[in-house]
Amino acid sequence: MPDLMLNGCRLHYTDQGQGPAVLLIHGLGSSGRDWEHQLPALLPHYRVLTLDMRGHGASDKPPRGYSIKAFAEDCRAFIEQMQLERPHIVGISMGGMIAFQLATDHPQIPGSLTIINSGPELIPRRPAEYAMVAKRLFFAHVLPLPTVAHGLARLLLPKPEQAELRAIFEQRWKENDRRAYLASLRALIGWGVSKRLDRINCPVLVVSGDRDYTPVEKKREYVSLLGDARLAVVEDSGHATPVDQPEAFNRLLLDFLASCRQPAVTES
Template sequence: MPHLTANGCRLYYTDQGQGEPVVLIHGLGSSTRDWENQTDALSERYRVVCVDMRGHGLSDKPKGNYSIKGFSDDLVCLTEALDLQRPHIIGISMGGMIAFQLATDHPDIPASLTVINSAPEVRPKRVKEYAMVAQRLVLAHALPLSVTARGLARVLFPKAEQQTLRETFEQRWCENDRKAYLASLRAIIGWSVVERLDRICCPVLVISGDNDYMPIERKREYVCRLGDAHLEVIADSCHATPVDQPEHCNRLILDFLRQSESSRQPQQEITGA
């Protein structure tokens, strides 16, 4: 199994296809496996790299605190080690946060960003939001991981016909290391790069499920603060949009990547000349 060391942590990754590089970043408690509906579709045209972030999947699970910036720094090491020049970055949920962190810290790295059901900050601002954050932290630390996994699976896949998806994801979440999962959850709360969004200079696609946790209006607000960015809403989808609406999600991603390529081509030709 391919691994590389980033900042003292061995990271598992997959690498398939040829063409411009695309890096897929999973969400909290997830892994490379949850991109299974995207890798084949994307690798027909691109070099697709999926990575298990530290504390997740088949990567090392070091003790101590984690941070979104730390995850991003690991990702920078991965792009350098695999010689991924100007990769397209795609992240869901926590993975979208990591993408935002990388793009604001290193605006020269990404050729484009695709952010799915995520935001550039997780800072509660209203009493109700503080209560929700506190409840999630308390329950996550108090309940067994199996109970958390069962509850999340029901929220993400509420339909009767999604029983197989519920069972699959519940089993996968139960495989998480509890301490690493909680450290990753704590890394999210209070994080923000919203004041540095003007540093992002690449095209940005924001995809939202119509039934995602975060209201669509909140996503519209931060999209307006970005330069070359637009929002696409996928109907009949919750938080795990690449899983519950894979074909629609893949179509949006592929169209966006092609547009990003074509917009870069004239500049590349001028530079080459």
């Protein structure tokens, strides 16, 4: 599998298929492997690229340099190096934050955005939100990484019939570098681009699991601030929608990407 040196860091990526480019950006503690349920649906129609962000997967784990802006700049450098023209950007959770940062910093780059169970900021504003953030940071820093991985797997994939998936993802999360994982987690807290959403000038699909951490209504609020944007809610889905409801998610994504390829109809 190929690697690139970008911004002083060796980043691992995959590049498959032909057609319009689709860049898949994973979430915190994950990697490009987590898009395995989307590749069979996308590859007949698109050139599909995955990128392991710094500190994740098979990419380097430098001691510093972790921020959403830095992740987005790594994506920008990757897009330029690979000579991708207006790629469709798909990001889940932390990957959605990276996509928002990229689209607000460099609005000329994305052909479209698909944001999955994410948002344009992670700034606690209410007592309950402060408590949730504090709890997440506390347990991540105190508990051993295998314990964190086990808890996350149970939270994201709780059903008995998801036992095999749960075991796979628990093992993947155990493989994280603890220092890089914690640095990436801290990078999320206090980040936000909500005041710059008017810079986004491409179509946006926001996908929410009906049981995601963040209520659907919160996503509806920021979708209303975007121009060409729509919200799709996937039933019986938590935070890991592309994994727990891959068929429903893939249909939404393919329909959206196809609509982005259609020329606009103008009235005569």
